[in-house]
Every structure is written in C-alpha cells, then in structure tokens.
Amino acid sequence: MTSSVQAPEKTPVLSREEALYGSVEMPLSVRQWIWAAAVVLLVLTGLPVAGKRRETFRPDPDYRVPYEMSSDYWLFERYSRLAASESKTLVVGDSVVWGEYVPADETLSHYLAALAGEKKFANLGLDGMYPVAQAGLLEQYGEGISNSRVILHFNPLWMASREHDLREGKEFRFNHPQLLPQFSREIPAYKASFADRLEIVAERLLPFRPWVRHWRWECLGGADLARWTLAHPYASPISAVVKSAEGDAPVRRANLSWKERGATVQDFPWVELGESPQWRAFRDSVEMLRRQGDTVLVVVGPFNEYMLTPRSREGYRRVVSEVGKWLQETGVLYFVPPSLPSEYYADASHPLSEGYAMLGREILASEAFARLLQPTTEKSTQGTNR
Amino acid sequence: MLFHTWVFGVFFLVFYPVYLAVKGTRLRDYWLLLSSYVFYGWWNPLYLLLISYSTVVDYFVVLRMAKSRHRKLWLALAVSNNLCLLATFKYAGFVTENLNALLAAMGGQYVIPVPNWLLPVGISFYTFQSMSYTIDCYRRRIQAEPRFVRFATFVSLFPQLVAGPIQRASNLLPQLQQEQKITLADVTDGLSLFLVGLFKKVALADYLALYVDKVYGAPGHYQGPALLLATAAFGWQIYFDFSGYTDMARGIARTMGYKLMLNFNHPYLAEGLGDFWSRWHISLSSWFKDYVYIPMGGNREGQLKTYRNMCLTMLISGVWHGATWMFVIWGALHALGRVFTRELEKTAFWMESVPKFVKQMLVYAFVTFAWIFFRARSMGDARVIISRIFSPQWVDPAFPLLAAMLVLMVWLYQHLYESRARWALQLAPVKVGLATCMILYLAMMVGSSDRPFIYFQF
Numbered sequence: 001m002t003s004s005v006q007a008p009e010k011t012p013v014l015s016r017e018e019a020l021y022g023s024v025e026m027p028l029s030v031r032q033w034i035w036a037a038a039v040v041l042l043v044l045t046g047l048p049v050a051g052k053r054r055e056t057f058r059p060d061p062d063y064r065v066p067y068e069m070s071s072d073y074w075l076f077e078r079y080s081r082l083a084a085s086e087s088k089t090l091v092v093g094d095s096v097v098w099g100e101y102v103p104a105d106e107t108l109s110h111y112l113a114a115l116a117g118e119k120k121f122a123n124l125g126l127d128g129m130y131p132v133a134q135a136g137l138l139e140q141y142g143e144g145i146s147n148s149r150v151i152l153h154f155n156p157l158w159m160a161s162r163e164h165d166l167r168e169g170k171e172f173r174f175n176h177p178q179l180l181p182q183f184s185r186e187i188p189a190y191k192a193s194f195a196d197r198l199e200i201v202a203e204r205l206l207p208f209r210p211w212v213r214h215w216r217w218e219c220l221g222g223a224d225l226a227r228w229t230l231a232h233p234y235a236s237p238i239s240a241v242v243k244s245a246e247g248d249a250p251v252r253r254a255n256l257s258w259k260e261r262g263a264t265v266q267d268f269p270w271v272e273l274g275e276s277p278q279w280r281a282f283r284d285s286v287e288m289l290r291r292q293g294d295t296v297l298v299v300v301g302p303f304n305e306y307m308l309t310p311r312s313r314e315g316y317r318r319v320v321s322e323v324g325k326w327l328q329e330t331g332v333l334y335f336v337p338p339s340l341p342s343e344y345y346a347d348a349s350h351p352l353s354e355g356y357a358m359l360g361r362e363i364l365a366s367e368a369f370a371r372l373l374q375p376t377t378e379k380s381t382q383g384t385n386r
Numbered sequence: 387m388l389f390h391t392w393v394f395g396v397f398f399l400v401f402y403p404v405y406l407a408v409k410g411t412r413l414r415d416y417w418l419l420l421s422s423y424v425f426y427g428w429w430n431p432l433y434l435l436l437i438s439y440s441t442v443v444d445y446f447v448v449l450r451m452a453k454s455r456h457r458k459l460w461l462a463l464a465v466s467n468n469l470c471l472l473a474t475f476k477y478a479g480f481v482t483e484n485l486n487a488l489l490a491a492m493g494g495q496y497v498i499p500v501p502n503w504l505l506p507v508g509i510s511f512y513t514f515q516s517m518s519y520t521i522d523c524y525r526r527r528i529q530a531e532p533r534f535v536r537f538a539t540f541v542s543l544f545p546q547l548v549a550g551p552i553q554r555a556s557n558l559l560p561q562l563q564q565e566q567k568i569t570l571a572d573v574t575d576g577l578s579l580f581l582v583g584l585f586k587k588v589a590l591a592d593y594l595a596l597y598v599d600k601v602y603g604a605p606g607h608y609q610g611p612a613l614l615l616a617t618a619a620f621g622w623q624i625y626f627d628f629s630g631y632t633d634m635a636r637g638i639a640r641t642m643g644y645k646l647m648l649n650f651n652h653p654y655l656a657e658g659l660g661d662f663w664s665r666w667h668i669s670l671s672s673w674f675k676d677y678v679y680i681p682m683g684g685n686r687e688g689q690l691k692t693y694r695n696m697c698l699t700m701l702i703s704g705v706w707h708g709a710t711w712m713f714v715i716w717g718a719l720h721a722l723g724r725v726f727t728r729e730l731e732k733t734a735f736w737m738e739s740v741p742k743f744v745k746q747m748l749v750y751a752f753v754t755f756a757w758i759f760f761r762a763r764s765m766g767d768a769r770v771i772i773s774r775i776f777s778p779q780w781v782d783p784a785f786p787l788l789a790a791m792l793v794l795m796v797w798l799y800q801h802l803y804e805s806r807a808r809w810a811l812q813l814a815p816v817k818v819g820l821a822t823c824m825i826l827y828l829a830m831m832v833g834s835s836d837r838p839f840i841y842f843q844f
Contacts, residue, residue, distance in 0.1 A: 025803060028578050028817050030570055035814075036821040043826055198392045212830050224833030226593040229786035230600075237788070 048074075048211035055218070057082070061119040062104040070127040071176060072217045073141045074210035081144030083122035089372070090124050090145055093153030094134070097125025099356070101253045101346040106353040111360030112151075121151075128175030130158050132166060132187060135281040136179030138288050140204065146292040149372055151363070152285065154300045157349040158278040159319050160268035165278050166190065167271070178203070187277055255352055257343045258307060266307055266348065270315030273322050286332055297372045298327055298334040299363060304345040335368040387428040389580075389634040390588050397425065398638070405642060409566045415535045418543065418562075425544040426508070433506045436471065441538045443467050444516045448523045448530045457524055464520040468513040475503055476510065480709030508548030510706060514673055516541050519555040521677055528555050536562055545639040549631050551649040551669035558644070566643035576641030578821070583633025585824040588832050590796070591626035593789055594619045602761055605770045610778035613771045615785045620761045621754045622793050625653065628667070652800045654753070657745040659720065659727045662753060670706070674699050696728075697721035707760070712768070716759040723752055 028036065057078060065076055083090055091097050091109040099107035109123035124145075129137065138145065162168050166189040174180070180190055182197035192200075203209045213222075220228040225237055273279045289296050300323055305313050320336060327334040337359055344355030351359060363369050387394050401421045408414050427434045444464050451460035473481075478501045486497050519540070522528045531537040540559050546552075601608050601616035608616070629650035636646045649669050656662035663671045679699040685692040697718075704717015727749075730736045736745075762768035803811055810816065 026578050026582055026811075026817055026820060027571075027575050028821055029814075030574055032814055032818050032821075033574055033577065035818045036825065039818070039822045040825045040829070043822075044829060195391055195393045198396060202392045202395070206829075208829070215830070225788070225831035226596055226786075227833065229788045230596050233784045233786045 044208040047215075048208060051211060051215060052078070061113060062107065062110045062123065064098055064104050064107065064109075064123040065126055067098075067127050068222065069217045070129075071178070071222075072214050073137065073178075074214035075217070076124070076126060076137065077141040077144060077210070079122070080124055080142065083124065084144050084146065084148045086120075086122075087148070088120050088122040089149040089151060090122050091151045091153070092124045092134075092138075092145070094125060094129040094155055095127045096155050096350055097123060097153045098127050098129075099123070099125065100127065100350045101255060102353045102356065106356060108153075108351075108356045108360060111357045112363065115357075115360050115364050125153075126176075130166075130175070131278040131282040131285065132181075133176040133179040135284045135288070136181065137176070138285050140179065141210070142288070142292070145289065145294060148294050150289055150294045150296045151372075152289065152296050152298050154282060154298050154323060155349050156301055156303045156316060156319055156323075158282075159271050159273065159276055160266075160316075160348070162269075162271055163189070165271045165276050167275070167277065185277075253346070256346065257352065258304060258345050258347050259342070261347070263307065263347060265309055266312065267309040268312045268315065270312065270319050273319060273326075279323075283326065286327075286330070290332070295372060296332055297368055298323075298332055299359075300324065300334060300336045301349075302337045302339050302351075302359065304342070304348045305339050306342040306345070307348050333368045333371055335363060335366045337362040337366075387425050389631065389638070390584055393428070397421075397428075402641070406568070409568070409643070414566070415533070415539050415562070418539045419535055422539065422542040422544040422547060426542060426547055429507050430504070432504075436475070436506050436509065437512060437542055438538075440468060440471060440513060440516055441541045444520055444541075445531075445534055445537045448520055449532075451520075451524060452530045461520060461524040465517055468517050472509065472513055475505055477705075477709045478503065511550050511552055512541055512547060514670075515552050518552070518673060518677065519559075522555055528559065531555075531559055531563075543639070543644070545635040545642070545644075546646055549628070549635070550667075551632055551635070551647050552673055553646060553669070557647060561644050568641070568643040572643055573641050576637040576639070579633045579637030579640060581637075581821060581824055583630040583635075583637060585828060586626040586630030586633065588630075589824070589827055590792060591623050591630055592832075593786075593792070594623035594626070597785060597789065598623055598761070602763070602767070602771075605762070605767050605774075608774070608783075609781040610774045610776075611781060612783035612785070614775050614778075615783045617758055617761075617771065617775070618754055619785070619789070619793075621654070621750075621757045622796075624757070624760070625650070652804060654750050654797065655746055655800055655804055656749050656753075657742060658731055658749060659724045659752070660731070662749055663720075663724070670703070674703055678702060693725050693728075696724055700724060712759045712762060712765065715765075716756055719756045719759065723756070 059079060059082070063079070065072065065079060069075055080090065089112070091112065097108055104110070104123070107123050107125070109121040109125075113119045113121040126134075126137070158164050166187050168189050174190060174192075177190070177192060177196075178200050180187060180200075182192075182201050216222055216224065219237065223231070228237060229235075286296055286298065300320055303316060303320075305316065308316055324334060324336060340351055340355045340358055344352050344358065346352050387397060401417075404417055405414070405421075408417050423434055423437075426437065444467075447460050447464040447467075451457050451464075454460055482498050482500045486500070489496060489498075519528070519531075519537075523530050531540065536559075540553075540555065540562055543553075543558070543562075598616050598620045601612050602620070605613060632649040636649075639646045647669055649667060651665040651668065653662055653666035656665050679695050682695040682698065683691050684695060698721075700721035701714065701717045704713045704715075704720070707713045707716070758768050758771050762771060799811070802808065
C-alpha cells in the first residue's frame with residue numbers, strides 16, 4: 001500500500017549563477033597553475049634523467065637497436081652518444097648496416113671489428129631507414145655523433161626507381177614519418193594530412209616525447225597505456241617490461257641467397273640524381289656530419305648487379321659514378337667496393353653473412369679507410385674506387 | 387577541427403592574440419565570425435553554405451516579424467525552414483528507407499531512391515539555437531538583434547557551434563553585445579575547464595571506446611560479462627565524451643570572456659529519471675522543456691496529458707539524436723521510465739524508505755540499459771546483447787582493470803563533490819595534485835587521438 005506524498009524541497013546542488021553559466025569544478029588560481037606547471041616540468045625533465053640512470057645500458061660490442069624499437073630514437077641517440085664517447089667508428093645506415101638477414105654478430109660492424117682486431121665499431125644502422133628519414137634522424141637525434149669517425153653507407157637502392165625515390169605521386173607506406181620534413185620540403189609520395197604533419201612538428205617541440213616513446217617501447221611494447229591494458233587487462237603497467245633495450249634482435253629472415261628465395265632479375269629504371277629527394281637528403285646527411293666535426297667515409301653499395309638487366313646495370317653504374325663524382329668534388333672520403341659474389345646477396349642490396357665478411361675485408365684494405373684512421377690534418381680529399 | 391588536436395591548438399594560437407587586440411572594438415564581431423566560419427569550414431567548406439543560409443533566413447524573418455502584424459506567420463516560416471533543413475539532411479534517408487519498406491510490404495515494385503547526403507556536423511545544434519532565438523523574439527522575451535554580424539556570431543560562435551551547449555539568445559547575445567572584459571580568473575577557470583574536458587575525452591572516453599567498439603562491433607562473439615561491462619563502459623564513454631567536449635567548449639569560451647551554460651551535472655548521481663534529465667545534456671533538455679513540453683501544455687492539463695506531453699517530448703528527443711528506430715526506442719524507453727518514476731516518486735515508500743544510494747543505482751541501471759539501444763548497430767545486435775546479459779555464462783570479460791579504476795575514481799570524486807566534504811576537493815594541494823596528475827597522464831600515457839566526439843554525428 002502506498003500513499004501519495006509531496007516530494008520534499010531539495011537544496012539545489014548548484015547556485016543560480018552556477019546553473020546558468022556552469023560551475024568550474026576544479027578552479028585553479030594563477031598561483032596554483034604555476035605550482036602545477038612547475039611540478040609537471042620537474043617531472044617531465046626529471047623522468048628521462050632518472051630513467052637513464054635506472055636503466056642499465058651496457059651494450060655489447062655487436063649491439064644493434066632491436067628491430068621492434070627502430071622508431072625509438074631516444075635509444076638511438078643514447079647509443080650513438082655512448083659509442084661516440086668510446087671513440088668507436090660509427091657505422092651508420094639503413095637495414096644493410098643493421099643486418100636484415102643476419103644475426104647481430106654477423107653484421108658489417110661485427111666483421112669490421114673482428115678483422116681489425118679491436119672492438120671499436122658500432123652498428124648504428126636502423127631498420128626501415130632511407131636517406132630522407134636518415135637526414136631527419138641525424139638532424140634531430142644525431143647531435144651526439146660529433147668529432148667521430150663515421151662510416152656512412154650509401155644504399156643505391158633508394159635511387160632505383162621513382163617509387164624508391166619517393167617521387168611517385170601515389171600513396172606510399174612510410175617508415176619513420178616522424179623524421180621526414182613536414183612543411184619545409186616536399187616529398188611527393190608523402191601524403192600525410194596537414195593535421196598529421198602538424199602533430200609530428202608539435203611533438204618535436206616537446207623534448208620529453210622521445211623518452212616517453214622509449215619508455216613505452218620498454219614497458220608497453222610501443223603501445224599507449226590504453227591499448228596495452230586492453231591486451232593485458234589485469235597486469236600492472238608499472239611492473240611490465242616487454243622489451244629490454246639490451247636484448248638482441250633475433251634473425252628476421254632466413255639465410256638464403258636471392259636466387260634461393262626465387263627473386264628474379266629486375267629492370268630498375270634508376271632516377272636522375274639531380275632531382276632525387278633521396279640523394280639530396282643523403283648529401284645533407286654527409287654535410288651535417290661534417291659540420292659536427294665528424295670524419296666521414298661513404299661506402300657506396302655494393303649493390304647486387306647480378307639482379308639487374310644489362311640496361312639497368314648501366315643505369316646503376318651511372319648513379320654510382322655520379323655519387324662518386326660529388327663525393328670527390330666535396331672532399332669526402334669514399335669507397336666503392338666491387339660486387340660481392342652473387343650467392344652472397346640475400347636480395348638487391350642486403351648481403352648475407354659471408355658478404356658482410358668480404359665487404360669488411362674490402363673496406364679495411366681500402367685506401368679510404370686508411371685515410372679515415374689518419375689524424376685530421378693528414379687527410380686528403382681523395383676517395384678511392386677500386 | 388577538434389578541440390583536442392594540434393590543428394585546433396594552432397588555430398587558437400592565431401585566433402586568441404588577435405581577439406585580445408580587437409575585443410574592445412567593432413572588429414571583434416567580424417573576427418569572431420570569421421574565425422568561427424574557418425573553424426566550421428575546416429570540416430567541409432560546403433557546410434558554410436547551410437549555416438549561412440539558416441542564419442540569413444532567421445535574421446531577416448525575425449526583423450520582419452518585429453514589424454509585422456502576422457507574427458505567427460513569420461515564426462512558422464522560420465521554424466519550418468529550420469525543420470526542413472533538418473528533415474532534408476538528417477531524416478530524408480530514414481524516411482525514404484521506411485517508405486520503401488512499407489511499399490515493399492504492400493507488394494509495391496517501385497523503390498524511391500534513398501538520398502545519401504552528407505550530414506553537416508552540428509546541424510542539430512545550431513538550428514535549435516537559431517530556433518530558440520526566433521521563438522524567444524516571437525514571445526517578446528528578447529529583442530531582435532539588429533546587427534547581422536552579431537547575430538551570425540551568436541549562431542556560429544566556434545566553441546559551442548558543433549555540439550553545444552545550445553545557448554539561449556538571452557544568455558549569449560547580451561554577452562556579445564557588451565564590451566568583453568577578460569579577467570585573469572576567466573583565463574585560469576577556462577584553462578581548468580579545458581584540462582578537465584581534455585582529460586575526460588582523451589584519457590577516459592577514448593580509452594573506454596577501445597573496449598566498447600571491440601565488443602559492440604561483434605556482440606555475438608562475447609558473453610554476458612563482457613557485454614554488460616561494455617554497456618556500462620559505453621554509458622561512461624558517452625558521458626566523458628560529451629561532457630568533455632562541453633567542458634572544453636566552456637573553457638575556451640571562458641578564456642574569451644564568455645560564460646556558456648552548464649550542460650552536465652553528474653548525471654549518474656541522479657536519484658530519479660527526471661533528476662537525470664535535469665543533469666544530462668541540460669541545454670537540450672531545457673530546450674525541449676521550454677519549446678516543446680510547455681507549449682504542448684506541460685503539466686497544466688491533468689495527469690494524462692502531462693504524461694502524453696512527457697512521452698512525446700522524450701520521443702522527439704530520441705529522434706533528435708538520430709534517424710534510426712534505435713533512437714526512437716531509446717527515447718520511448720526513457721519516456722516510459724519517466725512516467726513510471728514520476729508515479730514512483732509520489733509514493734511514501736520511495737521517498738522515505740529507499741536509501742539515496744539505491745535510488746542512484748536503480749536510475750544508473752535503467753539509463754545504462756537504455757544505452758544498449760543507443761549504441762547497438764541494429765535491433766538484432768541489441769537483442770543479442772540483452773539476451774546474453776540476462777542469461778549470463780561466465781567468460782572472462784578481459785575488461786582493463788585500470789579503466790575500471792579510473793571510472794571508479796571519477797564516480798567517487800563526483801560523490802564527494804556533491805557531499806558535505808566538497809571542501810576537501812577545493813583544497814589547493816588537492817586541486818594542484820589532480821591537475822598535475824591529469825597533465826602528466828595526458829603527456830605520457832595517451833596516444834595521439836583524433837577520434838571525433840560522439841555527439842558530432844547528431
């Protein structure tokens with residue numbers, strides 16, 4: 001049995017002013033905002049420093065940035081600084097230097113160290129890198145690479161066609177978009193929206209973001225917290241460490257030659273270097289390194305010429321010749337190694353383990369490398385082309 | 387242009403200094419209008435044609451109405467013009483599809499082509515805002531705005547343009563008419579509102595959306611626990627999403643010296659459905675109350691007509707949200723719920739014996755249940771979800787514990803805010819601590835977010 005009653009008058013939660021114009025639940029005064037900003041600044045500047053101290057980073061001589069962490073530029077910067085401070089010769093480049101088809105102890109830097117008899121070569125290759133991105137990498141994260149000896153690998157593959165050269169107008173899936181010029185230079189194949197470009201530029205202005213990305217790679221496998229908890233609903237993100245910066249990357253692909261893989265002869269058209277964004281970016285990288293006081297030795301190729309049609313091989317040689325000409329004119333040490341045996345190539349540009357060993361021997365025996373080791377005043381501006 | 391993107395950040399960085407420079411001059415209205423149109427046209431410049439058309443018609447109709455003896459005629463013209471816009475762009479597809487279904491059921495061979503027009507973002511909001519101006523002028527509650535630029539700015543003011551709060555002319559127009567004085571408190575309050583809104587949207591709504599989208603995307607693959615949690619999560623997602631947008635809108639407006647009305651007031655602490663609707667999307671609820679419910683008679687013509695008016699208002703509110711039968715069902719559920727709870731609230735048992743917390747839980751459960759029809763893609767999906775929720779078979783829902791904890795913390799905060807212990811939340815260390823945690827969470831834990839706001843589709 002229920003009876004009808006009058007609802008009691010309730011005290012309104014909001015005043016009339018609040019109801020009309022809306023309350024501010026958490027109003028902070030100027031002083032309180034200053035306090036909040038100070039604490040935030042302190043944390044965001046302190047955390048990377050504290051993180052660096054907490055995280056032991058003693059890379060072994062054959063260390064390379066793990067494949068999954070190729071976009072962890074904070075780690076790249078840390079490793080490059082460390083390697084430069086240990087007076088190592090820094091081997092910089094894309095997946096050819098990184099060692100796409102080989103384990104960490106069969107890469108170019110490993111063989112250079114083994115053959116030279118001293119563990120003084122650091123693998124600064126990053127997977128998925130290409131000249132335009134590499135220029136961005138060196139500009140934004142390469143400050144630590146200064147007053148060092150640098151072996152910079154030039155992979156002619158990036159000039160093999162307009163598509164490789166990022167000149168095709170159609171959409172192209174990009175690795176490392178964060179490293180590309182967003183507004184200053186046009187990359188025809190890079191079709192990111194204005195909003196995406198702006199976000200990348202804005203992120204560059206936030207100095208703590210690279211560390212945040214690193215921390216996410218370390219603890220959350222590269223995901224943001226929300227996505228990570230979706231995959232690990234009951235785990236604590238504080239204790240989670242998915243990927244250690246010191247962990248070695250496993251071999252990603254089988255140790256097979258290009259013929260065993262079923263790759264066929266290609267008729268790459270090769271681009272004119274004068275209009276090539278990739279070539280322009282590569283030149284920028286060389287000049288940037290030199291401005292930072294580095295002594296640079298450019299190793300051109302060796303590309304898998306067996307995989308080219310006769311016509312394409314002509315184009316390739318033209319490109320290499322023009323590259324050599326520019327390096328010579330600008331006084332950069334360079335070395336064009338001869339082709340490796342066909343069975344030493346895994347594809348058009350990546351050597352297999354034996355290929356790296358042979359390439360290492362060629363580099364060490366070259367006159368350009370000998371000049372690289374000379375004190376600065378004794379270096380001439382001549383490269384070699386054996 | 388979304389508030390939580392860098393594009394908006396750049397837009398505001400350009401807009402604000404100029405605004406500060408011209409706010410004391412006649413250029414202010416022109417600058418506000420231009421900026422609002424840039425903001426709106428960023429989605430699609432074609433949208434500007436529609437909002438301009440609606441603005442021009444309402445402006446001139448109201449001016450003519452003021453001088454005319456046939457005021458009702460001019461009112462009818464303005465209102466039907468706005469309703470026609472809505473009908474064309476929002477409901478034409480729905481009506482045609484249903485007509486086709488009817489024709490097919492009657493054995494007809496003819497199929498009417500279904501229009502597939504782009505629904506302009508925010509059309510439901512600015513048409514309602516413009517209509518409220520026209521009706522208030524007709525009722526002589528406000529005076530017609532003589533300056534076109536100012537009226538156009540009132541319709542399109544960018545912080546509230548695409549998803550409200552739907553402003554009344556009596557609130558916003560006087561603010562636009564007077565010289566704007568921006569105090570330091572306006573700026574800090576605006577920043578506070580923006581931060582809270584940003585956190586609600588990016589850290590909470592978009593987080594919950596990941597789980598909700600996964601489960602509601604394929605409800606047949608999930609069992610009761612996951613479906614129940616996804617439904618509850620959607621209730622919070624839509625609250626965080628929409629109230630987050632509103633907070634940001636109000637925060638931006640506050641930094642410009644304008645006070646926009648409150649739109650959400652802890653709706654999940656409501657003790658009755660009537661109470662819920664006085665806390666949820668307040669600007670729309672009060673719009674319907676003032677321009678639909680009361681003109682129909684409100685509660686002045688007996689119980690039966692009161693309930694009829696209530697039900698019709700809720701049904702129209704459902705249809706306002708979207709042109710599908712799911713929204714109609716959602717509106718109908720709330721209509722029935724309101725009638726039932728109104729009766730319940732008259733009983734001594736409910737008023738005196740049922741603890742407040744139980745009332746809150748019951749309202750929350752009902753509202754959450756109704757969200758199923760709001761979110762499900764089809765009636766079939768809704769049936770699957772309901773049947774599985776009510777015949778539970780235990781399968782680990784894999785709902786992120788962190789998300790549950792965050793929601794719980796917000797819920798506790800709101801309880802505390804509405805309790806006598808509210809003073810504790812106003813302590814400086816608490817506020818600074820909360821703001822710091824929110825900024826750090828946004829800076830470190832959240833990925834890039836350009837997920838649009840749910841209410842943009844309405």
